[in-house]
Amino acid sequence: xxxxxxxxxxxxxxxxxxxxxxxxxxxxxxxxxxxxxxxxxxxxxxxxxxxxxxxxxxxxxxxxxxxxxxxxxxxxxxxxxxxxxxxxxxxxxxxxxxxxxxxxxxxxxxxxxxxxxxxxxxxxxxxxxxxxxxxxxxxxxxxxxxxxxxxxxxxxxxxxxxxxxxxxxxxxxxxxxxxxxxxxxxxxxxxxxxxxxxxxxxxxxxxxxxxxxxxxxxxxxxxxxxxxxxxxxxxxxxxxxxxxxxxxxxxxxxxxxxxxxxxxxxxxxxxxxxxxxxxxxxxxxxxxxxxxxxxxxxxxxxxxxxxxxxxxxxxxxxxxxxxxxxxxxxxxxxxxxxxxxxxxxxxxxxxxxxxxxxxxxxxxxxxxxxxxxxxxxxxxxxxxxxxxxxxxxxxxxxxxxxxxxxxxxxxxxxxxxxxxxxxxxxxxxxxxxxxxxxxxxxxxxxxxxxxxxxxxxxxxxxxxxxxxxxxxxxxxxxxxxxxxxxxxxxxxxxxxxxxxxxxxxxxxxxxxxxxxxxxxxxxxxxxxxxxxxxxxxxxxxxxxxxxxxxxxxxxxxxxxxxxxxxxxxxxxxxxxxxxxxxxxxxxxxxxxxxxxxxxxxxxxxxxxxxxxxxxxxxxxxxxxxxxxxxxxxxxxxxxxxxxxxxxxxxxxxxxxxxxxxxxxxxxxxxxxxxxxxxxxxxxxxxxxxxxxxxxxxxxxxxxxxxxxxxxx
RNA sequence: GCCGGGGUGGCGGAAUUGGCAGACGCAGCGGACUUAAAAUCCGCCGGACCUAGUCCUUGUGGGUUCGAGUCCCACUCCCGGCACCA
Numbered sequence: 001x002x003x004x005x006x007x008x009x010x011x012x013x014x015x016x017x018x019x020x021x022x023x024x025x026x027x028x029x030x031x032x033x034x035x036x037x038x039x040x041x042x043x044x045x046x047x048x049x050x051x052x053x054x055x056x057x058x059x060x061x062x063x064x065x066x067x068x069x070x071x072x073x074x075x076x077x078x079x080x081x082x083x084x085x086x087x088x089x090x091x092x093x094x095x096x097x098x099x100x101x102x103x104x105x106x107x108x109x110x111x112x113x114x115x116x117x118x119x120x121x122x123x124x125x126x127x128x129x130x131x132x133x134x135x136x137x138x139x140x141x142x143x144x145x146x147x148x149x150x151x152x153x154x155x156x157x158x159x160x161x162x163x164x165x166x167x168x169x170x171x172x173x174x175x176x177x178x179x180x181x182x183x184x185x186x187x188x189x190x191x192x193x194x195x196x197x198x199x200x201x202x203x204x205x206x207x208x209x210x211x212x213x214x215x216x217x218x219x220x221x222x223x224x225x226x227x228x229x230x231x232x233x234x235x236x237x238x239x240x241x242x243x244x245x246x247x248x249x250x251x252x253x254x255x256x257x258x259x260x261x262x263x264x265x266x267x268x269x270x271x272x273x274x275x276x277x278x279x280x281x282x283x284x285x286x287x288x289x290x291x292x293x294x295x296x297x298x299x300x301x302x303x304x305x306x307x308x309x310x311x312x313x314x315x316x317x318x319x320x321x322x323x324x325x326x327x328x329x330x331x332x333x334x335x336x337x338x339x340x341x342x343x344x345x346x347x348x349x350x351x352x353x354x355x356x357x358x359x360x361x362x363x364x365x366x367x368x369x370x371x372x373x374x375x376x377x378x379x380x381x382x383x384x385x386x387x388x389x390x391x392x393x394x395x396x397x398x399x400x401x402x403x404x405x406x407x408x409x410x411x412x413x414x415x416x417x418x419x420x421x422x423x424x425x426x427x428x429x430x431x432x433x434x435x436x437x438x439x440x441x442x443x444x445x446x447x448x449x450x451x452x453x454x455x456x457x458x459x460x461x462x463x464x465x466x467x468x469x470x471x472x473x474x475x476x477x478x479x480x481x482x483x484x485x486x487x488x489x490x491x492x493x494x495x496x497x498x499x500x501x502x503x504x505x506x507x508x509x510x511x512x513x514x515x516x517x518x519x520x521x522x523x524x525x526x527x528x529x530x531x532x533x534x535x536x537x538x539x540x541x542x543x544x545x546x547x548x549x550x551x552x553x554x555x556x557x558x559x560x561x562x563x564x565x566x567x568x569x570x571x572x573x574x575x576x577x578x579x580x581x582x583x584x585x586x587x588x589x590x591x592x593x594x595x596x597x598x599x600x601x602x603x604x605x606x607x608x609x610x611x612x613x614x615x616x617x618x619x620x621x622x623x624x625x626x627x628x629x630x631x632x633x634x635x636x637x638x639x640x641x642x643x644x645x646x647x648x649x650x651x652x653x654x655x656x657x658x659x660x661x662x663x664x665x666x667x668x669x670x671x672x673x674x675x676x677x678x679x680x681x682x683x684x685x686x687x688x689x690x691x692x693x694x695x696x697x698x699x700x701x702x703x704x705x706x707x708x709x710x711x712x
Numbered sequence: 713g714c715c716g717g718g719g720u721g722g723c724g725g726a727a728u729u730g731g732c733a734g735a736c737g738c739a740g741c742g743g744a745c746u747u748a749a750a751a752u753c754c755g756c757c758g759g760a761c762c763u764a765g766u767c768c769u770u771g772u773g774g775g776u777u778c779g780a781g782u783c784c785c786a787c788u789c790c791c792g793g794c795a796c797c798a
Contacts, residue, residue, distance in 0.1 A: 107716045107792070114715065114794055121798085142798060155798090197796075222796040232798045240713090241796055312797055430792080503737070505724060517724070520737055523752095530752095576726065579736035586736090655732050660779040662732060700778055706731055710778045 008485060009494045009618045016405045020394035025401065026326035027347035028411035029394050032443075033329055034340050041088040041446055042318075044338065048159070048226065049317055051080040056360045057321040058084060060390060061314050062115075062435045071435075079183075084319040085328055085387070089442045093118065093311045095456070096441060103461040105508070111433040117312025119143050122296045123229065124305040126154060126206035126215060133165050138206055138217075141228030141310050144238060145299070146292035148210050149280040150256035152246065153234035155199060155218045157225035158182045166217060168203025175200050175219065182221035197222050197245045209304045210295070211281065220245065228310050236270065243270035256280050257288045316439065318390040323354055323363045325388030333375035333382035342376050348384065362386040395436055396443040399423055399458060417453060426459035429467070437462070463572055466510025468501065488518060495617035496522040502574035502616060525620055528585055531592065532610065532624045536602045539595030549596040552650070557587055558605045559647035562640045565612045574616075581612060603628075611640050655706035656681040658690040674701045681707040 005012065018025055036042040050059040054075035063071040070077055089096075097116045099109045121143035128137050138154065156163055158179045167175045178200045199220030206215050215233075222241060223232050236246035236253040246253050255267060257275040277283050277291045286294060299305030319328065327348045329341035341348055351370045354363040364370050364386040375382040397411070403420045404413035422444075428437070437459070444458040488497045500518040504511035561584040568577035588605060591597060606628065614621040614634050625634035649670050654677055656664040664686040668677065678699050681687060687709070694711035701707050 105717095110716050111793055117794090117797065119797070140798075144798080220796095222798090224797070227797045235798090239798070241798075244796095310797075312794095433793080503724090509725095511724065514724075514738075516738055524737085526752095575724090576736080579726075582736055653732075657731085657779075660731095660777090665732065698778060700731090702731055706779090708731080708778055 007489050016402050018401050018405050023347045029326045030329040030346050044085055046083040048079045049082050050077040052077050060317045084317055086315040089316045090313050092445050093313050108433045115434040119310045123308040128206050138231050139229045140231045140233045145295045146288040147235040147238045147256055150235040150237050150254045151208050151233045152252045153216050155220045155223045155232050157223040157230040158219045158221050159225045160230045166204040171203035175202050240270045319387040321362045325391050327388050328385040330385040331382050336377045339377050392439050396439045422455055423459045425461045427463045427465055430464045464508050466508050468510050470513040492522045495620045499616050503578045507572050507574055549591045549594045551597045551601050554597050555646050558608050559642040562642035608640050652704050656687055657708040663687045677707050
């Protein structure tokens with residue numbers, strides 16, 4: 001990896017390299033864990049978690065991709081109830097949806113907003129009166145409180161804690177069987193929208209406060225315990241899932257929001273749009289948007305509900321049953337409970353003699369020297385946490401470490417971090433949208449709230465580079481490169497490879513690797529070599545053929561090229577930047593053939609060409625720089641500046657249209673006025689035939705561009 | 713289904729605010745050099761026709777405008793993400 005980066009001429013400050021798996025780095029990763037713990041942002045909790053049977057470890061939600069498979073090995077994940085360490089990323093849900101002041105691609109912002117998944121609605125209580133059950137209500141979350149009069153059933157998640165206690169004796173067998181069945185299913189099966197919704201009536205009821213109706217309670221696995229309250233109100237008339245469920249089990253479907261023109265007929269499908277409220281008591285006649293607020297207010301006054309917000313985002317599960325990753329610096333003491341490792345005892349080192357067994361538990365668990373320790377609080381015998389941290393934890397703060405990579409008294413030097421950060425321009429793949437990029441934002445906000453930094457966002461500008469496709473496979477670090485740049489570097493040189501990758505298409509789009517494409521770039525670099533090294537000879541004025549190559553024209557083209565290349569470079573539009581350099585070198589070749597300028601003008605333009613070429617073809621540019629008698633190094637020279645006056649066109653091509661159709665092009669001085677331009681247009685021999693016998697209604701003039709004569 | 717991004721020659725792709733569609737390169741064709749080939753250099757290169765020119769052409773259909781690849785409406789196809797989130 002390092003060798004490849006160097007071979008292609010990438011410039012990094014290797015003195016700042018950090019290696020996240022070394023103790024000098026992960027000591028501070030562990031330190032951050034302790035800080036997050038102190039701040040109440042790291043906690044241990046039991047939850048249904050994602051388990052990868054192949055990697056034998058738990059995964060964060062963000063690391064379950066596609067159809068519910070492991071991000072690393074693509075094995076379908078299953079659910080397990082385990083006690084694990086979590087970070088309270090949900091506390092920053094609202095802030096993570098905001099990207100104010102960030103220059104980020106729309107699609108990444110949208111993926112992050114989507115991942116947070118904010119829904120505004122209400123929590124509504126349904127009265128519960130069940131012998132032997134303490135709870136007097138079940139709360140549901142809904143985005144449509146306006147449809148509360150349309151509730152004809154309630155559905156609990158199968159794992160809902162009340163299910164066992166509420167189930168009627170005669171329903172027990174069926175309910176238990178259903179729960180067992182849904183537990184066995186993989187995430188894919190359970191989440192498939194294709195699947196028919198099924199469920200079981202548990203033989204208990206709640207009461208709808210609004211209309212006093214008794215509502216049967218069902219369980220169904222399309223209701224998720226982890227979202228909202230784990231219970232939903234069934235409104236079949238106005239929700240597609242509830243509609244399907246009601247049809248299957250013959251539950252009644254009551255319209256409470258009338259579609260336009262509704263005459264009381266039965267619905268063929270759920271009506272999910274807004275409408276006028278009906279069958280809703282005192283709320284009848286209200287538009288449903290207003291009805292939602294009115295019902296929420298009404299319930300709130302009676303203590304039977306409140307407005308509420310739900311998120312799809314879950315807390316970040318960071319425990320891993322893996323050897324790699326920093327050990328979680330926590331100790332379990334029989335007397336004191338969970339005790340953090342004191343800062344002075346960091347790092348908690350990974351043992352070097354761990355054994356790897358496919359047990360589904362951390363390899364550290366079987367390493368007695370690691371596990372057994374003494375409690376920092378009471379000194380009694382105790383055991384270490386044996387899980388390690390998600391490696392995304394290491395990458396969530398490495399850019400802070402870059403600002404002071406060898407600091408051994410703190411994770412980073414706050415003053416230096418304040419000076420260098422936030423990162424001006426961050427490039428990376430879009431696949432990090434809801435993983436690394438998301439976690440790094442969370443981490444930055446948490447550090448801010450701890451008072452360690454005074455900014456909120458790690459990366460001001462984000463740019464996603466595209467993927468290079470070779471023989472229908474992507475070139476990628478984690479997937480194993482199908483072809484490596486190495487062979488091309490040794491055959492055609494690093495500069496040709498770099499320039500080709502830039503030229504292949506827009507940087508964010510990637511592109512398909514094509515061998516004849518790179519040979520074209522290689523030919524161009526050869527032409528540049530010849531152009532610069534093969535000398536220049538001015539011809540006597542009489543021999544000069546072409547007026548396009550005057551000294552004035554040369555300086556204009558040179559300065560226009562500086563402008564174009566500089567602007568494209570800032571916008572990371574390398575493909576058009578190289579096109580501009582090609583046009584420039586093509587033009588210089590013509591000047592050279594004509595010999596129409598003097599040596600010093602020629603030399604100035606050639607110097608500019610080399611300087612503009614330096615970021616693209618650093619090796620070639622350096623060599624040519626030396627060959628033309630300059631001092632080492634071209635890469636330490638100031639970037640050329642363009643002079644707006646010299647870049648100014650003296651002549652423009654005036655486009656002449658009649659009724660919007662192109663009829664002529666005339667080269668005129670840039671100083672041509674509107675009156676002159678219109679006159680020139682009208683007198684053009686190509687234009688005249690189109691004006692004859694016609695009445696000119698309008699004459700449109702666009703300065704420096706065109707004249708359009710509208711005739712009838 | 714929802715969100716985001718796209719559809720331009722044989723191919724990759726250019727085209728500030730609405731103002732010359734196809735920059736630049738690849739492939740192809742013709743020519744020069746050569747005994748020949750490679751390399752290099754020069755020219756042509758969206759389509760049609762009655763080829764000095766005219767007409768058509770930016771996924772499809774409509775609209776706005778003097779003028780639309782660009783703006784608006786509807787549709788369609790492709791890519792990426794999310795997806796029983798109540």
